Amino acid sequence: MEAPIRIWDIHGGIHPEENKHQSVQHGLETPPLPKRLILPLLQHIGARSEPLVAVGDTVLKGQMIAEASGMMSCPLHAPTSGTITAIGPAPFPHASGLEEWAITLESDGQDQWTTLEPIVDYRQLEATPLLEIIRMAGISGLGGAGFPTAVKLKARPEQKIHTLIINGTECEPYITADDTAMRYRAPEVVAGIEILMHILKPDQVLIGIEDNKPEALEAMRNAAADKPMQVISFPTKYPSGGEKQLIQILTGKEVPSGGLPADIGMVCQNIGTMIAIHDAVILGQPLISRVTTLTGAALTRPTNVMALIGTPIRDLLEFAGVQPDNLYRLVMGGPMMGFTLQSLDAPVIKTSNCLLAGTNEELPPPPAAQPCIRCGLCSEVCPAVLLPQQLHWFAMGKDYDQLKRLNLFDCIECGACSYVCPSSIPLVQYYRASKAEIRALDLQQHKADHSKQRFEHRLQRLEREAEQKELERQARAEKTARMKAAKEQQAVSAASVSGDEQPDVARVEAHKPASLTAEQKQLKIAAATAQMALKKARKQLTSNPDSEEIKAQIPELEQACEDTQRAYDAALGETSVKAAPPPAAGADDETKRLKIEAAMLRAALRKAERAAGDAPSEEQEKEIYTLREQVAAAEARLPQDEAPRKQAEKKPVDENSRQLKTDMAMAKAAFKKAERALQDDPGNTQLETDLADAKQALDSAAKAFADHMASKETD
Incomplete structure (x- = not known):
């Protein structure tokens, strides 16, 4: 039996009301097949995918309908069989409420699969073909970030991965998608972990689960009982589910500021991602569905469903018994890090882990912000050990250099600082806005630097061309002078x-x-x-x-x-x-x-x-x-x-002699010409006749010239 793992603690953290029991009463359900699915081309970090289908095309379930447009991109597959009815802007689940390019699929009700290619024994394959299978299945992180999984698993040669961490924490209130997945699909989760072990060959595998999920802990321990992996339970605290925070809890090591877990030899993956990897390799099925929590006081029947990607949110809320009159605010994600949706027609995407339909009493509007009283509570609860108060001041003053110096981008936007602020200051919103402005300025500066480099290169090229032209001009002048001197x-x-x-x-x-x-x-x-x-x-x-x-x-x-x-x-x-x-x-x-x-x-x-x-x-x-x-x-x-x-x-020149000599030269030239023609086309009767005539003319001209010269000598 392996030695128990020491549990470390993280700085700060809070304990908000969990509200998780409402959505775990009905197990993992499958909603009815929707009539229409909206499939956005951008459901991950990176570049949007490129459509492979056209309006009017008929597709099968699992068929690729959009391909990755680069390394940091993911393919998209049809969640069911049907007909493509539109490709263009469509509702998209985002805080801005703006539309996004999407493929609209009308279901034919048959739900017919395309031809699948499952792997009989993945252990016979090397890491590269398995990573390609994961990439072609369109798998991105299902924990919320949406980072392409194949890219995350493909560490650089200098980054030897020695620890694989599976994040089963799910610390945010209301969300129980991973909890439900571990309860009802623990064998698939463990199978997905084994595939990653075959790819990465880590020294240890740690599965971290908070102690408020006893059923999930028991199911995972049973599934991993004879496997070289450890299921670890640790005290519940928000936000222990953050990637860097979970690494610190399980290993005591900290990811450096601005760095990645791979920099210290670790990789962290989500429970839902493990199920998707199992389906892609063992079953040959691409990522077309995910576990999504439907919860909130505005629903009469909160639950967890295996929702097809692209299902309109309105259909899922109706399945969970939404009460439109009580629905005050619809949040995608949890109450701490989620965002308010502007339309019920937006679809579920790969990163949609929860839909929180709250009433006015459950999710009341935030009170008006008051001046900061410098209590310091925000600094005490910050899990990234930042200075939220100073970040707030510099964000208001748009002092981006100071924000960078204070490591603004280490903020995980967990919302703990806003949660404890007695002045109700929306600190996270300030941080998000400042991050967006800094990224925009950095991009603008990058473009300016690139333009400057292009301009400098153009000047250098023009100078080289001018120098070359001057050298060529001098060379021409020297050549002209030499020719003139020669003449x-x-x-x-x-x-x-x-x-x-x-x-x-x-x-x-x-x-x-x-x-x-x-x-x-x-x-x-x-x-x-x-x-x-x-x-x-x-x-x-x-x-x-x-x-x-x-x-x-x-x-x-x-x-x-x-x-x-x-x-x-x-x-x-x-x-x-x-x-x-x-x-x-x-x-x-x-x-x-x-x-x-x-x-x-x-x-x-x-x-x-x-x-x-x-x-x-x-x-x-x-x-x-x-x-x-x-x-x-x-x-x-x-x-x-x-x-x-x-x-x-x-x-004195004898004109008769000159004329006779000219006639003889021309006859000789005609004879040679006829002779060459016959050599090129031997056996040609006409050319043989021409050659004989030319020979006779040459003999006559030579005789005339000889007779004339003989007569001159006699005279």
Whole structure:
């Protein structure tokens, strides 16, 4: 037999009238199936769930109708079979009376289950899949806080859980939901505890129950008789059911300010949550119902019921025999920590442990608040060892920094201070309002800090982009300067080749034409147009060498190109003469420009000939031919007395020889083209014929050129 556990005491506490016997006389009852259920999407701490159904859909009992929208969220399931009739704002059990998004389900009366997947032996599973089952069952804390159970059980690696505490205290007056659950469903409670033991593997399990519940104590001890868990009874005091207070009573350890039980290796769970875990794992049933206390003097038959989630409160009150004329105030929860409901059409949700229908005599309106007399009773009864009086002063003055310093958020809002206050000051209401304002300010500050960070990051990004653009601009400027220097060097080199023994870069720069006049621009456009027309005709002739019309056009286009270029050069030379200062003796700018142009073309021709080698391609032959034509035209524009000596010694150009050589080059190009086409499509009769014709044309052109050259030598 295990050694008895030492019972510790908590600071303060009160002993209000319990009023628990009224609702435990009829056991655990099941009310009639409601015709309509309202299922809010937010029944837990965290984000509301997201609907999986649409209006008009038919669902079965236990079917998931809304999925969790994040880690801190819970799915929602249909409590019965029926049809979805609405998705939108609906009455919600909250002190504000505001509506909340909900799914409305019309029951079909069949109460038909969906396919369930119970676990035959959960001990064969690891902790992770069991936690996933609990999460998918939509289980959140049924003690009132509504914290998602799977999240609470999933401790961080550094938080080794050594103690599991089951809270069967239920210390608030009037509420007997957990008491009834332990009396009539103790085996299921113990089975749920064993599942948590398998998940957490704690060193000890403590079940804390106040001594004012003898029937529940006996039932739990019988159910846990041969289990590695201890059922502990301790004196009744409000609010011993608080999580931190119960831990202190059973272990003597205190949860640090602002911390969680997991920080000291403990986890605390509610009796109703244990039943829900049993149903989810052993039976495969999601959380669709809970034990709810119906009590108060306005009811003729107070009781505890297994209420379906989403049941309208009006239906439950009618089941318990409500007397509308005597109903003065309806409270969800107990008289200490509950809140007044604004509508009877609001539904029961997962955290609804009690509905207190009080009369005017039972729940009278609070008297008007009087000035604080500084009696100190509030400090004496505070279970969190706070200073309620000073918290009240700073809350009235909205001094939020002082409220934080005095650990306002350690207040569990039990209402003990308000209960004993002789001045009837609603202290808890001040604390709740201050907490809400502090949370709002913290959220606003968080958003402001986030916006500031985004703004600073944007400024840094803009600075980086500006620096990058400046670097790119500098790189472009350097590249332009290098290209300009290379062009100048190329011009100087060409001038050196053309005969200038000592080229002058400054002179080359000085001889660049100034901005063009309107007439010069027109002449330049005409010259460019003529050159483009000549290039186009030559390209067409390459593709169609047998066209006599194109052959006839080329000489005319060449002449037009030379005429327009000569006119543009003449206009450009006149401008240079007008714009430039009087030249030195013996200097001729126009002659030098023509010499530079001819030298650059000759250099380009030599470069192309070197690149072509002994076996030039079709494109290279076209390029060499074009460059030769341009070199000849440029040298023809030079004055006879200024032509290079080597050029003057050359024999005059024979037009017949040039034409025959051109015909031979074009025939050779056509032959190569036909040869490549036949290689791509061997066996094509037409291509073989074209290749033979091209070969014959090439032989004829080569023979004509050879005969002409032989006749010239004879002459």
